[in-house]
Amino acid sequence: MTSAKPRKIQKVLVANRGEIALRIMRTCREMGLRTVAVYSDADRQALHVRAAYQAVRLGPAPSAESYLHGDLVIAAAKQTGADAIHPGFGFLSENADFVRQVREAGLTFIGPAPEAMEAMGDKIEARRRMIAAGVPVVPGTADPVENPEQLLAEAREIGFPVMIKASAGGGGKGIRIVRTEPELADAAKRASSEAQTAFGNGAVYLEKYLEEPRHIEIQVFGDEHGNVVHLAERECSIQRRHQKVIEERPSPLLDDDLRERMGAAAVKAAKSIDYTGAGTLEFLVDKHRDFYMLEMNTRLQVEHPITELTCGLDLVRWQVLVAQGEPLPLQQAEIQHEGHAIEARLYAEDADHGFLPATGQVDRLELPGGPGVRVDTGLFEGMQVGLHYDPMLAKVSVHAADREQAIERMRRALSEVTITGVTTNLPFLQRVLNTDVFRSGRYDTGSVEGNPEAFAPQMSAAREKNVAMIAAALAHVLRRRRGFPDRPASVASSAWVDAFRPGANS
Amino acid sequence: MTSAKPRKIQKVLVANRGEIALRIMRTCREMGLRTVAVYSDADRQALHVRAAYQAVRLGPAPSAESYLHGDLVIAAAKQTGADAIHPGFGFLSENADFVRQVREAGLTFIGPAPEAMEAMGDKIEARRRMIAAGVPVVPGTADPVENPEQLLAEAREIGFPVMIKASAGGGGKGIRIVRTEPELADAAKRASSEAQTAFGNGAVYLEKYLEEPRHIEIQVFGDEHGNVVHLAERECSIQRRHQKVIEERPSPLLDDDLRERMGAAAVKAAKSIDYTGAGTLEFLVDKHRDFYMLEMNTRLQVEHPITELTCGLDLVRWQVLVAQGEPLPLQQAEIQHEGHAIEARLYAEDADHGFLPATGQVDRLELPGGPGVRVDTGLFEGMQVGLHYDPMLAKVSVHAADREQAIERMRRALSEVTITGVTTNLPFLQRVLNTDVFRSGRYDTGSVEGNPEAFAPQMSAAREKNVAMIAAALAHVLRRRRGFPDRPASVASSAWVDAFRPGANS
Amino acid sequence: MKLHVLIGDTHHELLVERKAGGLAVTIEGETHQIDIGTLKDGAAYSLLIDDRSVDVGVEEKGDRLELLVGGTRYSTEVLGEREWLARSIQAEQGAGDATVRAVMTGIVNEMRVAPGDQVQPGQVLFILEAMKMENEVKAELAGTVLSVAVEAGATVNQGDAVIEIEPVES
């Protein structure tokens, strides 16, 4: 580990978009740092552009021509005099070559060293290192599987069910679960093709598929002075299509002993690669409460707000301090957590029809507020939700004294969300919070897909159906009425009454 | 004190409107209680109506015919089967007769007993009691002043400057500062007339006007079992026209010793009247750090969120628990405060022109989010801000590790507010946070009006003026363009370029 | 006026009338007093049904209205008396050929069938990609592909007809 001189950052270019770009700029601004936004043509009106001190256009909407284009990002930093780049998550955040280019350009990269990133970026390489460091990992192949024969042989050795996973990337892309031999070849082809599209690397490997596993991760932080601490766990087992939907902290599964042991393993893993900055060790915990490290995300995590809510710290502020070469502000024993936090991710997708992504223009938007509610979003009225980027629209997080109060607070917060014009998973989120499986805390990564009926829309409540019928009838008549310019829409209830006079529009 | 049986509340009618009605309903919902909204014709679309389980119209927009009409409120509770009424603040919240009617109707009033309310509701009566209980009060007349001769005699005895204050009411109404004898008579007449209009009671009294006083209040809570605790102070000295604008906790003035002594005085005051529920003891603290009790507000306070942010408690939940006859959830020693919280009140008023109230329809609305920001508001796009109710539109509160970070967080949060269609004090709030007097923490209740130049708009920054000029020019051309139906407004930047082609609209 | 409301495919009848200065809706013999507040025309309304407060989000999707009510999304269609009659007659005359539609807006990554192909239920017809997720669109019935509307690489909108299948009589 190096003991670099503190480098005071003055201006930060945020190489990202949406809620996470805004999130990072918020802290930068609070620290007195100027910010530079970059944007594609799809994002000219975006909140992250408006929140920034300066903004530079990168290119057309497709990521490859804008947010993934490292050269353009570095050029924008040079042009605006930014002295540091924060990559957020996704896009260039785990691209070691980009980090090297940033450093060669004389800029500070707010994130880990490229060597640490490479050590953890390739999942196969990461497995090898973790085994060497004595951190438990899931049984699986140590190398990319190259041909169908090898695939079958390895799968037989590990034993079905197995998972096929992309060596590069994350976010649930390029993953397939295979339960029987005949499915194996086609699943591998699809996973490889998806990985190729998403990450430019089609290599895949095999892993034992654990039954009833919980996905629990540990937040770690390292500095250039050799300090590494953990900020406890986040429980991320509520997933659909391998994508996290609802996270909470503390995990209903963990007790202090298991938390301590997982935290120690995470710190050991991070120390073994001289890790600096914010990172997350993802673990699977099986029904015997044995834990296995899955992978390390060498960046800020989507669900970091629930950690911030319970420990009262600003993780982006810590990232900036570490990038400046400063020591971590707190020792392990000084980090305390209070209460219970939950995050729900609002996606542009139709949860009632296979979680397919949805597009559209945001027509009406209202977001929740009041005590214990935090909203992170790039949403605004009039925003176009298109095909080019991740469908996550907003993160609603709550903090309360205990788990039960946090669940009730989240239900209350979600009830205050209004969004029309784009189909979202809001109804699905509300249903999850009402299920016995979630409320009991006894769920695993297969709970959503394994209990489709528990998470499906409940159409049975007669009263609610009546409301829908009444609303449909009224909306239908009001809509027809809009066709007549001499009968303008009005906010007054009395005007609607006129719309239903005998013979009108019938 | 009585030791009543616990009465489990099932359904709460909230006899208020706007952000505070919504605030109360949020907690009720989180506690599993059903809510009933009441509304005037001006508020049919209001958020508090939409957030409620049920809603009942009271009457026309004027408060006297709706929100102040106790009989209608009680009838609405009966009609909907509500078993408790929460009055919020303002309106019926400190009306002891209303409390008696509520109780006679067999309903629970979520607030103190009418006797405690009466003991503190009349400021002159409250002074007498506090002197008897050994709580320091500001020198002044013990009785309403009835004629000009008595007024002059009393004022001479106390010594100028003096304050004329309404016996009933609060919120800065019916208050006049008089520095010289000739001003006395007319000021008294105006204060009395304002008090008559606002509270239906024109009685006024005299008080010594303290120099450089700070307005610091202590939150207290009592239960039916004789327990009274305090939840520390709120600093409320940033005022305009005797109305609080920005509050913070902890107060930059207080040390632990003074906080402890003021807390003890507040508890003593509350105990002397067997106080139950949430209450606030308002004190003036002079430059010698001597404190004098001003009055007690026998209800939830507008600025309660900053207390909630630092102690992590939900004061409305406590109100409901106490109203159910339960003991306070925590003892004094268990109540801990963390970090620094600030609240800024967004008013519909023109701070650049005498803080005159403003009206209009909210055209575009964007509210802040992200870490450490809480927004309490009844605002929504399309809302009509009228003449009938209090001009407070929203409360933006922040919580951070220390005062400096909290100030920067508030500056960041306010920079994210967009509201057009109604003139607000947003620019004024932003200026306050930038002044040396606020940032130093050395301010008093006269700072805003005593340093008009420090709080006035700074028009000098050439760059910002250039932006205004450019924006004006563009907005002007775009506005003219809207007159032509064949040139529709577009979000695309290129469309604007066309608007400025040679000869267009010139 | 009498209205026919389809929620999904389920049919309901409503009677909407002016009553005592307000609106009344009768469903299965039960009458409800209705008050409407407009939040944004065509997008969001506040309803008081009797005294119960309900927010409704509305999205207009072709002839259908998608409604968001209390955490549930309803796909509805509202018809007047004559429209409903016409619809009923059409239904009796039987369905046409099976049309496979794009389930979301996206890019057709791969087209696996051509006109004349025999397909089986569950067989993958084409791969639709959006937001970096690949989705397999499968045949729901056995039959012969009549026509294929787009080539691989084309962008399709949600609901677009992509493939027509002539079902095999079972």
Added chain:
Amino acid sequence: MKLHVLIGDTHHELLVERKAGGLAVTIEGETHQIDIGTLKDGAAYSLLIDDRSVDVGVEEKGDRLELLVGGTRYSTEVLGEREWLARSIQAEQGAGDATVRAVMTGIVNEMRVAPGDQVQPGQVLFILEAMKMENEVKAELAGTVLSVAVEAGATVNQGDAVIEIEPVES
């Protein structure tokens, strides 16, 4: 095109041109590249001036545009070349009678003057009430009351002319 912008009463000149596919504004010899994003037409815009990002809120108040820029509220008026000339000529011919306007929308609680009254600067003319706050509206100059447009109890809108005063030559 050339535009005249009044901020308060201060006069500024701007040149707005199309340049390199975008807009350019020249103020006092300095030219800025401008990019406009519409958030809500007539209410809120996002500007990039050179590469600096600024949000602007707009309220149309009669002929004036109120602008919210970075925490400051500007009352502006924009005139074309001919309008500006006409305005300049008018100004030279001198101001008319002094008009006292309602500083806010509210109710005139008390009217203290009548036509023919002599008034002094600082003298209270009427009391305007809104949201339970009473505000004294005072004379700004000495003169004679020519006319009083409303009676006590009347509601007035912000900017309405309430009293006309003929100034005393000083």
